[in-house]
Structures are given as C-alpha cells and as structure tokens.
Amino acid sequence: MNSRALVIARHEARLMRTQPWIVVILIIIPGLLLAFFANGIVGGPARAIPGLAALFGFFGLSAIGLAFYRDHGWMTWDRLRASGTRPFAVIVGKLTPLAVMFLLQYLVLFPLGWAAFGLQIRGSVLGLALVTIGLVAAELGIGLLLAVVCTSIAQLNSLVSIGTLLLVGGAGALAPIETFPGWVQAIAPVSPVYWSFQGFQSVIAEGRGLADVLGPAAVLFGMAAVCFVLSGIFYKHEQRKTFFS
Template identity: 35%
Template sequence: MGRLTAGRAPALRRIAVLAGHNVLLRRRDPAHFVSYLVMPMVLMLIFKSMLGEPAQAVTGLLVMFSVLSMADVATATLTERTWHTWDRLRATRATVTEMVIGKALPVFAVLVVQQSVLLVYGVLAVGLRPAGPVWPLALAVTVWSFTLLCAGTAVAGVVRSQGELSTLCNLAALSVSALGGALVPYAMMPGWAQAVAPLSPGYWATTMLQAAVRGDAAGTAGPAAVLAGLGLAAGAFACRRLGKGWSRAAVA
C-alpha cells in the first residue's frame, strides 16, 4: 500500500503542475468565458417573453452556449500543438493521460461554473423554479460538463487550426441546439426533426436538464447515462489519438 501511494504522488504532482499552468492561461484570457455568460443572460430574458416558459429558455440557452464553450476546451490542447510545445510535454515524465487530465481540470471547472451561474441567474432573473432536491441539477451539470470536456479534447486532436475549430464549434452549437430542442420545445419541432433529435447530444442534455429542474431523478439519470457514455467514448478517442502522436501534425 505504501509503495502504491508513493507511486501515485509524483503523478498527482505532475497533474497539479499542469493544471496550475492552465489555470494561469485561463486567467489571462477570460473574454470567452465572460461573453458566454453575458450573451445567454440577455437572450434568456428575450426567449422567456417569446416562449413564456422559463425552463425552456434557461436550459435551452445553457445547452447552446455551453456547446460554444467547447471551443475553449479544444483550444486548451490545440494551442500546445500550434506553439509546438506538445512534443516537449510528451518528452517529460508525464503520461498522455496525466497531460490530458492536467489540461482538462481547469476547463472542467470553467464549464461547471458557467452552467451554475446561468442556472442561478435563471432562478433570480428569469423565473426558473426548480422542484425537488438539488442533486439532480448537480448531476446534470457535472455530466454535461464532462461530456463537453471529452468531446472538446477529441476535437482538438482532429482540427488543424483555430479557424477549423471555430467553424466546427459554431456549426455544432447551432445544429446540436436546434435539433436537440434547445431553441424551441421538442413538441413544436417538425416531425423529421423530432425523428432525428435523439441523435443530437443536445437532445439528451436538454431532456436531462429539464428533468432535473422538475426534480425528476429517473428522468435525469437516463439521459445522464447516455451522455456519460458519449463522453467516455470521446475521451478514449482523444487519449488514443494524442497518445499516438497524431497531434504532431499541427499547423506550422
């Protein structure tokens, strides 16, 4: 047991150093975080007046702008490729898993804070009234943040430039939100859109968050399991791709 603990200590220290470095990078460039808080706050008030449904306005825009935040997740790894520092990190004692975790933890915290602030704002300013215990909402925010984190890291191993990343994330935010029922209630969508909606992670995220707002634990757990599975698959792909060194073919 003592040897096992001693073996984990260096790994934890390496993860802590990487996480601290990425916290510093996030603090130096908070523009996206601020804009992805202010814009949905304004739009929530507009959508509430249009739809007359606070839960739809809050959860839908939360999903849309959290998907946009996936660009920040991917940037955390893509910048290492652009700066040609990823190979330097791989030359250290840190494993690929440690590097991914060290870079992911600060971004995960940003995603959780973003969604938590928007939910609190929804309660205070938009009229959102959660029912039941708080833990379904906490579960929904944690799982959705985890899914976005893994998906963003996987995207970082595929795209080759910031331009590709911005285009992909913008398209993903619109398509995931629209097809997932984040912008209009699912019941109001055309038949073909309802048929393909379950293919969108946004559908499961919106369904999960709305169930959590209602205090429906079972309705929260089902979509959460689907999103957790998607996140694990994306995370495994990201670690495999980055571990093979395929990310070295970054933009010069």
C-alpha cells in the same frame, strides 16, 4: 491527479485568468441574453436558461482546442513531450480548469435565473446537478475528440460552429422539439443536448425526482465515455497541429 497534471492544470488556470474570454462566452453573454430571452422563448426561463447555457457551452468547446493547439503555435509542445509528461497527464491537466469553468456556467446561470427571471426548480436539485454534470462531461468528451482528430484550430472552430447549431438547435434547446419536422425529431436523440433537456425539463418544469433523471443522465455519461475512449484511441502525442491560419 498526479504532480505533472497538476502543474499543467495550474498553468492553464493562470492563462484563463489573463485571457478570460471563456468566461465571456460561457457566462457573461448568455447571462446578458437572458434579459431578452428568458420570457421570450416558448417554455420561459425553464427552457431559455438551460438552452442558452447549452448553446454557449458548445460554442465554448473551442477553448478545449485552444488549450492543446496554442502549445503548437507557441512552439512549446515539443518541450512538453521532452519533459516525459504522459499523454494522460496532459489531457487531465488541460481539461481540469475547463471542467471547472463549464460547471461554473450552470452554477451562475441557474441561480441568476431564479433570482432575476423567475426560474422555479420544482423537482430534485440533486437530479438537476446530476444532469448538469452529465452534460458537462459530454461537452468535454466531444471537445477533446475534436481536438484530437482535427489538425488545425481553424478546422476545429468550423466544426464547433456547425456542430453547435445542429446539436443544440436540433435538440429542442431553444424551441419545443414537437414543432420540428419529423425527420429532425427522429435524429434529435443523437445529441447530448436532447437528453439533457429530457432531464432538465423533468426536474425544472415537471417537478420530478432524482430517479426520473437517471436514464437521461446515464445516456449523457455514456456519450462522454464513448468520446473519451475514442479520443484515447486516436490521440497521437507526436502529431503536429496548426494553430495559426
């Protein structure tokens, strides 16, 4: 990470400490909901914990838009551009603290599930970590792409809300996908959550090893790569964004 990206990352981290709502969305709310759903969802904690993490992780993609759009609302984006900071440094600087938070979500919820709700990870912990990193990479890629193509924070938040319900709910995160209509099962693989659950269930419930999750993890990293490449293609450093409705 170059010096300008590091400065931006530190600035974003300070803002998150003063406005910790992303911690509430990613960790506190799903952590509290586990008390009600850990054993109330078909599949028990093995489905409820990664399911709620994915649900609120995708809701948390609004934070990526906020990281970029608030500079437009605060009238500091032109100053950032005038400083000579390259787009790559801006993107890396703004995404790095968020990447840490998205990973921290799983670092908190999985141990919480084990300690308080009886979650048993029967397979490879390394495999679990690989799938988690792949899903977080996909989340960051999707969030960045939305921040790039949308023109207002209201538009982005609407797409995040709708997309979360489709990508998480339709991928079998909160209910067995076998119970869904056939057409839903057919399109479910377009969601990164579908592939993450192939990996999570393989490791958590079936006791599989690292080699068994390489396929789902590869798909997740591939989806992330496509989103990052598209973001680079469509990114316009000079484009104006609307922060206030």
